[in-house]
Amino acid sequence: MSAGRMHPGTYPIDDDLVRRLVAGQFPQWAGLVVERFPSGGTVNAMYRLGDDMVVRLPLVEGGADDVVTERTWLPRLAPHLPAPIPEVLGAGRPADGYPWPWSVYRWLAGENPEAGALSEPVLLAGDLAGFVAAMRSIALPGAPQAYRGGPIASLDARTRAAIEELRGIPQEAVDCDAAVAAWEESLRVPDWDGPPVWLHADLMPGNLLVAGGRLTSVIDFGCLGVGDPACDLFPAWNLLPADAREVFRETLAVDDATWIRGRGRALSQALIALPYYRRTNPAMARNARHVIRTVLGEG
Template identity: 85%
Template sequence: MSAGQMHPGMYPVDGDLVRRLVAGQFPQWAELAVERRPSGGTVNAMYRLGDDMVVRLPLVQSGAGDVSMEQVWLPRLAPHLPVRIPEVLGAGEPALGYPWPWSVYRWLAGEHPEAGALSEPVPLAEDLAAFVAAMRSITLPAAPQAHRGGPVASLDAETRAAIKQLREIPQEGVDCDAAAAVWEEALRAPDWDGPPVWLHADLMPGNLLVDGGRLASVIDFGCTGLGDPACDLFPAWNLLPRDAREVFREALVVDDETWIRGRGRTLSQALIALPYYRRTNPAMACNARHVIRAVLDDG
């Protein structure tokens, strides 16, 4: 669970506010119990509502667009995907001083997978590849541009700034020269020259739910849209061990250039996240360290 103030401008969400928002806009659920759910998420608070629902509220303005995105696109994407995704049961509006839209979803059971502690890594890799392939095959009109879905070079300034920051935090033990070399290789790789494909665009362990070691659900589609297929290769390094990583790659038939871009994109996200979240979000910082090790060990 997040600790401390992750971002400036965070709205002070608590259980009492959630109860009052639900009672005011969804009176049929006013008597249900409200319970804060521990989460490693960065821009939303999650509250269990009764036994079968969950309320998701942005903590910062940058998360408000994600809620609206999901309300529009989740019902359209769900029929095309091999696992469950969030189902919007209620679209909440700003009220009681709370300034942003929010949603009530059906509760999805499962556990977040943990890198280094997977019970079925190879079958999970196959499940993840099937999900990514299904996303790529979707054709829906008026699709948005995915967050992070553009050229690798668009991440260059922020990635280099993060490497510079990490050079000043020697206790993290990051081989910044090696990280910079991997990033330079990603920049040299040709940009995707095919048609943009549908992406989840944020396949972090915290956005996956597993049951019995197998993929049961994928959540948090706030970054979804069209872009470079390399953007959905993140699980190769943020979750899967080496043998399962190869299964994931083979199942998706990933060419060398796309693999290099995917590795660079995954590393970039981790390099940026580590100095930002190292004191405020242990889950994000821990996964960032894992990614950096996995990418650098991958050569």
């Protein structure tokens, strides 16, 4: 199905709308080719604008705040990070019936990595660990609370509801009892008691770009903020094979409790995503299945 059917309240976006928005607000770019860019993203539509820009527009109202967050923080974060991140070139406003702010970014080349098809997994693990460590070391004041950055227990009700929903979908073949056991293990470990750290908070494969097997950039910072460092351990289970997973952990010197919370958070996200996206977003559903298999296989 199209991305427009993933959520209730999705705004219908097409090439003509994007052309009108660009021409009306950025006339210097009005003659450039506009073309939908296929993406597994769940909150934004992306359109190439010429050869070196991309227009990113929220599909739902919940993504509108993310646009403002990125405009505020991306320029401040960029100098501190070892890989390129999106650069805002134009701040679009609601117009032509489109109700939310939107942005034009510089195009970042690369491909999304895919679990099970990494050419340099150990090197990529080191790159990812370096990015996460750099985020954690940032000391910019006034940071927002990261989406997912609070106590892991805040995810309990939604996670258990998703497990029960999956019990009713036998074709997904999820070992729901094992999922409950793994989830409850993550609830038993201590919460993070150190200072909150800067997080990307959504390190999914679709938000990473690679070339030659190495990390070239990290995109989509709509969930950024400060919180529990376990929130940026997602690649350990959504992308990296076992040997690279250990490199990732060792490079970041992750303690046992944080590792278990990170694994629980990754599992929770996958359990919630699978029933929601299984018929509307193949990429998200496929990665959710991978995470569930990986986490339960570790148990």
